[in-house]
Amino acid sequence: MSALTSLAQLQAVATGRAQPIATVRHCHLAEAPLVMVPLKLAGEAAAPLAMMLGTRPSDPTLLVVPQPRNRDLRFAFAADLAKVVLDHIEASRGSVEQLPPGRDGEERTRYSDAPQLLVPNRGGVAFLRLLGRSTRFRRTEGPYAVDAAVPALGRWLTWFGERHDHPGSSLLLAMTEVLRLHWATGQSAVEDGNLAALLGWIDPPEGMDGPAAAARAEDPVVCPPAGPATDPTFDNEVLAPAMAAYQQNAPQAEEKIRAALESQLAPTWELMWRGVRLLRALPEGASVPARWERDRDAFTHFHQTFGEGYPQARRDPPVRAARRLHELERAQESYEAQRAFDDPLVMAEHRLAGEAFGGVVTECDPTRLDETGKRPRLRPRLWVRTEDPVRLEPGTTVCSADRPALKGRVVKLAEGAVLLELTGGMGRRLTPEPGTVPQVGDRVCFTSRVADSWGVARFPDREETPWTHGGPTEDYVPTDEDAAEEWS
Amino acid sequence: MTDTALALERLRGGAPPRNHDARTIAALTANPGCARRGVMDAAGVDKDAVARALGFPAQFGQSQFAITRGNAFEAKVKADGCAELLTLLRDRLGLTVPEVSYADLEVVGGNEGRELRYTRTRRLLARALESGEGTLFDHPLLRLDIAGQPAYLEPDVIAFQLGGRFHVIEIKSFAVIDGQAEPDQVAAAARQSAVYVLALRRLVTELGAPADRVSHEVFLVCPENFSNRPTASLLDVRPQLAVLERQLARLTRVDRILETLPDDLTFAPGEALADAVRAVEARYAPECMSTCEMAFFCRDEARACGSTGALGRSVRDDLGGVESIGTALALADGTMEPTPDLAETAAQLRLAARLRREALDGAA
Numbered sequence: 001m002s003a004l005t006s007l008a009q010l011q012a013v014a015t016g017r018a019q020p021i022a023t024v025r026h027c028h029l030a031e032a033p034l035v036m037v038p039l040k041l042a043g044e045a046a047a048p049l050a051m052m053l054g055t056r057p058s059d060p061t062l063l064v065v066p067q068p069r070n071r072d073l074r075f076a077f078a079a080d081l082a083k084v085v086l087d088h089i090e091a092s093r094g095s096v097e098q099l100p101p102g103r104d105g106e107e108r109t110r111y112s113d114a115p116q117l118l119v120p121n122r123g124g125v126a127f128l129r130l131l132g133r134s135t136r137f138r139r140t141e142g143p144y145a146v147d148a149a150v151p152a153l154g155r156w157l158t159w160f161g162e163r164h165d166h167p168g169s170s171l172l173l174a175m176t177e178v179l180r181l182h183w184a185t186g187q188s189a190v191e192d193g194n195l196a197a198l199l200g201w202i203d204p205p206e207g208m209d210g211p212a213a214a215a216r217a218e219d220p221v222v223c224p225p226a227g228p229a230t231d232p233t234f235d236n237e238v239l240a241p242a243m244a245a246y247q248q249n250a251p252q253a254e255e256k257i258r259a260a261l262e263s264q265l266a267p268t269w270e271l272m273w274r275g276v277r278l279l280r281a282l283p284e285g286a287s288v289p290a291r292w293e294r295d296r297d298a299f300t301h302f303h304q305t306f307g308e309g310y311p312q313a314r315r316d317p318p319v320r321a322a323r324r325l326h327e328l329e330r331a332q333e334s335y336e337a338q339r340a341f342d343d344p345l346v347m348a349e350h351r352l353a354g355e356a357f358g359g360v361v362t363e364c365d366p367t368r369l370d371e372t373g374k375r376p377r378l379r380p381r382l383w384v385r386t387e388d389p390v391r392l393e394p395g396t397t398v399c400s401a402d403r404p405a406l407k408g409r410v411v412k413l414a415e416g417a418v419l420l421e422l423t424g425g426m427g428r429r430l431t432p433e434p435g436t437v438p439q440v441g442d443r444v445c446f447t448s449r450v451a452d453s454w455g456v457a458r459f460p461d462r463e464e465t466p467w468t469h470g471g472p473t474e475d476y477v478p479t480d481e482d483a484a485e486e487w488s
Numbered sequence: 489m490t491d492t493a494l495a496l497e498r499l500r501g502g503a504p505p506r507n508h509d510a511r512t513i514a515a516l517t518a519n520p521g522c523a524r525r526g527v528m529d530a531a532g533v534d535k536d537a538v539a540r541a542l543g544f545p546a547q548f549g550q551s552q553f554a555i556t557r558g559n560a561f562e563a564k565v566k567a568d569g570c571a572e573l574l575t576l577l578r579d580r581l582g583l584t585v586p587e588v589s590y591a592d593l594e595v596v597g598g599n600e601g602r603e604l605r606y607t608r609t610r611r612l613l614a615r616a617l618e619s620g621e622g623t624l625f626d627h628p629l630l631r632l633d634i635a636g637q638p639a640y641l642e643p644d645v646i647a648f649q650l651g652g653r654f655h656v657i658e659i660k661s662f663a664v665i666d667g668q669a670e671p672d673q674v675a676a677a678a679r680q681s682a683v684y685v686l687a688l689r690r691l692v693t694e695l696g697a698p699a700d701r702v703s704h705e706v707f708l709v710c711p712e713n714f715s716n717r718p719t720a721s722l723l724d725v726r727p728q729l730a731v732l733e734r735q736l737a738r739l740t741r742v743d744r745i746l747e748t749l750p751d752d753l754t755f756a757p758g759e760a761l762a763d764a765v766r767a768v769e770a771r772y773a774p775e776c777m778s779t780c781e782m783a784f785f786c787r788d789e790a791r792a793c794g795s796t797g798a799l800g801r802s803v804r805d806d807l808g809g810v811e812s813i814g815t816a817l818a819l820a821d822g823t824m825e826p827t828p829d830l831a832e833t834a835a836q837l838r839l840a841a842r843l844r845r846e847a848l849d850g851a852a
Contacts, residue, residue, distance in 0.1 A: 191777075
């Protein structure tokens with residue numbers, strides 16, 4: 001949050017419509033994402049009640065657990081769900097791209113596409129994570145055996161959950177989060193958590209404004225909650241009697257439960273696809289394909305090593321945890337920098353914070369040479385007039401927002417102006433390549449926020465975990481106890 | 489009866505007072521500047537009924553599935569004189585709990601008054617403090633002064649005496665999975681437990697014993713993983729206790745708020761109800777939605793008068809404390825000259841407006 005987003009919220013209140021806080025789409029959107037709308041039984045950690053899912057708006061699959069307290073029915077649900085999810089994963093691989101061999105000569109490949117899951121909100125992500133946790137340790141033989149697809153589903157959902165933590169990853173997205181990245185509404189973050197209210201502000205139905213649409217969305221009878229929690233009144237008045245009838249083997253009891261749950265899920269299903277349409281209408285940010293490529297790398301690796309791997313441990317061992325944290329931090333930094341390069345509205349946030357500045361070139365010496373060293377170096381200087389509150393020290397490295405390869409450093413700050421010395425991105429000769437150095441009168445923007453400012457850290461192998469971190473850990477091998485774990 | 493007590497009874501419109509619980513007290517400390525909530529809670533007004541009468545019913549309904557599950561879990565933990573709970577404390581946490589006694593302080597039939605129950609709790613705990621005997625005390629009734637008024641608390645907890653110290657045991661039905669639980673739920677449990685610890689400490693000091701006879705470490709008992717089996721974890725509530733004590737001390741004294749209110753003000757049902765509620769100033773923030781029954785009414789009011797607070801505390805902070813959306817927008821587009829104390833905020837807003845315009849025009 002910043003004054004910029006807050007201002008957009010005020011404008012949303014004044015106009016009765018959500019206001020854009022991005023000019024491009026900052027996430028990848030698959031051609032056929034797997035939209036999943038889960039519901040869980042109230043009071044339970046992760047007892048699935050129902051899920052509507054599918055890759056086409058017109059063709060949802062409805063999975064229902066008529067009695068979520070029945071273990072067999074739960075695992076039957078998990079097996080059905082596994083089939084849909086695993087099919088989606090296999091169908092989304094695309095072709096195999098050959099990559100140049102790695103540093104130690106090993107063969108490298110990458111799938112040309114990857115599966116994408118979309119859920120309504122953060123609660124949906126948390127639910128998939130827990131569903132993954134509750135299914136990945138199950139055994140497919142011996143006592144408590146389950147369908148072979150169930151533990152596979154668990155491992156995949158766990159993996160998707162981990163990728164969701166990865167800044168800039170688009171493999172598993174929560175619709176409310178993605179929409180809030182692109183629009184500011186005239187309501188608070190609490191209310192934005194309601195998908196129907198959020199969409200009401202962004203794209204109100206014909207004849208309504210944002211506040212009216214959001215007010216309508218808060219009535220659980222008109223707009224059932226987007227899950228995974230159900231509406232308590234629905235639970236008490238509809239679901240509980242229907243389940244009681246099912247327990248007593250009443251005729252068509254299961255059909256009635258299905259119909260009731262479908263009525264709760266269908267409105268959110270529609271909203272999800274409306275959200276997809278709205279996002280699709282935005283042009284894709286320039287760095288989105290590169291981030292999706294990282295997602296495809298991660299997917300390729302997990303898919304290709306799936307057969308050799310064990311289910312993910314309950315807790316990360318120390319080395320893996322440290323490595324993961326490091327990766328997340330790096331991803332966060334480059335994600336924030338890339339978004340600003342892609343989108344002037346995000347760059348405006350950095351300008352407001354004084355970490356970047358924009359303005360007009362007033363003086364320029366494009367062929368200036370620095371001859372203090374052994375060999376002369378091309379070091380053009382330019383004065384940029386700016387009204388931005390620049391908070392950069394002389395000596396700070398910056399790069400151009402339009403062409404990040406163009407690098408420079410701040411030499412001097414004056415009232416309303418910055419003197420820059422360009423250091424790179426102008427070709428190899430002592431005169432700059434044509435078009436690389438901005439000219440007098442050009443509008444420019446330079447930022448100190450760069451992607452990948454720090455490199456990959458080295459971590460010890462697992463066998464070398466230092467004693468300060470508990471020493472080497474064993475491979476996690478699921479036990480009988482894991483397989484037999486209660487799921488009540 | 490004191491003047492304040494009389495005034496509060498009038499505010500209630502003759503209805504019986506509602507008991508506080510830890511949830512309401514924890515919520516009170518979350519928004520200590522709200523006079524409306526302070527007065528209504530001090531008077532024990534049925535806020536849920538008031539909100540409904542005003543056409544803004546609170547949505548705190550609970551699913552019967554959740555209630556059933558919560559009750560079943562609690563019953564399981566407490567069954568046979570808390571047998572399962574004791575096993576947990578002994579085996580999992582390695583405590584040496586010697587012989588055990590269990591006393592349930594809940595109403596034993598008949599409709600006992602709160603004062604009577606409180607006296608009973610007090611008497612039993614006094615004996616326990618003195619003799620060091622007695623292990624588990626279920627459903628104690630506690631008292632805490634809120635804004636100068638005593639509030640009775642009916643905690644759904646057990647006071648557990650071990651080695652001469654009391655611990656609060658709180659049973660919650662959210663799951664702890666691989667040693668981790670939802671942070672929000674743990675935080676809420678910690679806030680509530682802190683209220684009980686504080687109330688228990690007040691009682692202990694009243695009885696002449698040092699406050700640290702009540703431990704700041706609380707036992708949180710939750711279902712483990714996806715099962716119905718309990719697991720216990722130790723929760724240090726010192727931070728929550730500190731916040732709570734500070735907020736309670738800061739709470740505007742109710743009698744001072746009452747002085748500013750009309751003498752005939754009442755929250756009894758009727759046509760004048762909405763005006764009566766509006767007569768007491770509220771301080772709405774979106775967080776109220778999860779804790780206060782009046783939230784929908786207050787939100788409507790805050791939105792109607794264009795309050796920036798309705799958009800969230802972070803927005804109001806970003807706007808340098810400007811309370812009105814109209815003012816903030818006028819400062820941003822330069823149609824309003826800022827007063828000196830708002831000069832900095834106005835400059836920031838104008839800059840933000842210019843940057844937004846530039847970026848959006850450039851993109852168009």
